[in-house]
Amino acid sequence: MAKNLKLDPRQSECYLAEPTGLIRGIRYPQIGKGKQAWGAGVHTDGSLLSIVCQDQVGGLEVYNHNKWLPVKPIPNTFIVNIGDMIKAISNDEYVSVKHRVRVNKQEDRISMNYFVFPDLDCIIQSSK
Ligand SMILES: O=C(O)CCC(=O)C(=O)O
Ligand SMILES: [Fe+2]
Numbered sequence: 001m002a003k004n005l006k007l008d009p010r011q012s013e014c015y016l017a018e019p020t021g022l023i024r025g026i027r028y029p030q031i032g033k034g035k036q037a038w039g040a041g042v043h044t045d046g047s048l049l050s051i052v053c054q055d056q057v058g059g060l061e062v063y064n065h066n067k068w069l070p071v072k073p074i075p076n077t078f079i080v081n082i083g084d085m086i087k088a089i090s091n092d093e094y095v096s097v098k099h100r101v102r103v104n105k106q107e108d109r110i111s112m113n114y115f116v117f118p119d120l121d122c123i124i125q126s127s128k
Helices: 009-015 084-089
Strands: 022-028 038-043 049-054 060-064 067-070 079-082 099-102 109-116
Touching: none
Parallel strands: none
Antiparallel strands: 022 109, 038 099, 049 079, 049 109, 060 067, 060 099
16 A cells, blocks of 8 residues: 555654554444344544454444445454545545444454554655
8 A cells, every 4th residue: 555655665654653553352242132233333443544353243344335245254364444544645545444333133242453543743644
């Protein structure tokens, strides 16, 4: 991505700072038969990138070409979502993905999420 956007390597380094990264572990409790609930409503992530590791229960959905698509759990596989900051840096060449999480009726769901944020003093600027 950095190559494609012709980013200065020093600039990309400050975007991908390690100390500002954030890990969030989430448990979505089962809701029981006959009920419906959202574990996470429709949103985009404010980060540069988000790396999601979900268990086998499923429930994550992404919006693509006017459709909601379930993200099938695949063992030992991470999902990488583009966040709002990449959208800003790339002048909308890369677009942050709308997503939501459906809660399962019979099983709890666990996901681990790593959000990549830039260094604290890094200035986000468009690549154009
Ligand atoms: O639990 C998931 O699969 C995604 C969670 C999420 O979208 C978030 O924490 O921003
Ligand atoms: Fe998210």
